[in-house]
Amino acid sequence: MIEQLRSASGRDIRLLCRDKTWTAPTAGLALGYVQANLVIVPQVWAFEFLLFCYRNPRACPLLEVTEPGCPEPRRCAPGADLRTDLPRYCIFQNGQLVAESLELHDFWRDDLVAFLLGCSFSFERALLRAGLPVRHVECQCNVPMYKTNIPCEPAGRLHGSLVVSMRPLKPRQALEACQICSRFPLAHGPPLHWGDPAEIGILDLTRPDFGDPVPIYPGEVPVFWACGVTSQTVLQESGVDFVITHKPGHMFLTDWRDEDLARSQVNCYSF
């Protein structure tokens, strides 16, 4: 089934999620279609979270924001329903995970605002196409992610530190990755650090805070990108009473193609 789903469209995958035929992670599905992180907050937090995303665009690149109570992302996936079209959801109250669910009908409210944030799959595919190694793909595990000592720009009551993902590269490869990823500002953009992990507050690369450790081969340096998990840790640590997210790895499939992210039509909303 996975082999067939590699060449499916974003909409195909959404419909399989909607009827609960697909409930697993989405890595490798509908290759070439942009996948998105989902973050849902009550409207009373929506201004602060939108401002947080605007002020921290590397960690939280905004693909779309829905109107309060509206579950349809009309821009990147018209006809989709964010309450049913992802494989799995996590529901948080006061920073604690209180439920995991295949759909949101029991949790949806008229005051909820959904934010879709770009994810690293888009730039990883571009790196692979350029012949650069993506270690956690080679190792068939999750990308390693680390909390750092880099403060995010706060927005109102929202504050916290940046979470980064790490991919080992040779220095020359890291420069090429910087060029490639700069074309994808809506998928976290270029790396923000490389080399000594201690400079950004990471003490032990073999023990990531999220995901799995990966080997670093001789001649390689660790290269760090801002990570969408930042939004979840910030919301949990800042006292937001109610948050819904996708289950990690179980992303939303849009109608956009990776290459669309490099087009002005998408980067610039109306023109």
Next chain:
Amino acid sequence: MIEQLRSASGRDIRLLCRDKTWTAPTAGLALGYVQANLVIVPQVWAFEFLLFCYRNPRACPLLEVTEPGCPEPRRCAPGADLRTDLPRYCIFQNGQLVAESLELHDFWRDDLVAFLLGCSFSFERALLRAGLPVRHVECQCNVPMYKTNIPCEPAGRLHGSLVVSMRPLKPRQALEACQICSRFPLAHGPPLHWGDPAEIGILDLTRPDFGDPVPIYPGEVPVFWACGVTSQTVLQESGVDFVITHKPGHMFLTDWRDEDLARSQVNCYSF
């Protein structure tokens, strides 16, 4: 005095406004420093207006958003006070201009959120440096601005049509202007239309809705850019009860230089 003020800094001009020594338009002052449109709305409208700016970045390119009640734009002008540091302000209630003022102490409230939006001065200076004509500068008048039939992307209750500014150029000059202005997404970016004004709902170029008409010489075509006045017409037409703006032409001077707008540090908030 104007000659001296051409080489002043953004902060110099702000302080002259603060003690009411300067109360006139800011065109031509502190050359090279980024000037900004000011829009202030109550916090109950802040989410919708921030979303409107995010969805209409050509018309409303965000330089900075302040925390509710805070008059200091800490990012682009630390130490500045938005209540005193512009030459003149306009105060609107229910879409009607109710007062014009040299400062805002009688109007400031703890629930007000200030938005600073990029303005065309930055890209006009880049056009002039490239040897391209900027007709209203040659004519020493205001740029002509027109209401169009292009709908903005609505955001909640905020809706309306795009307002554009117009500069006549030869076709080859227009292409060069497109390249140059693409480097300044925070100053309205590239043009969004050229040629037949009727295609975007403009019936008579000699009668602009705002500003002054300018001549179009043989071989030139009208070239249209999204204009920051859009935000003011949208707020007025959408029933926002209380809005403060700069008086047209009486802009806020930041500490940023025009060239900073092409740097990733500024385009991308924290990194």
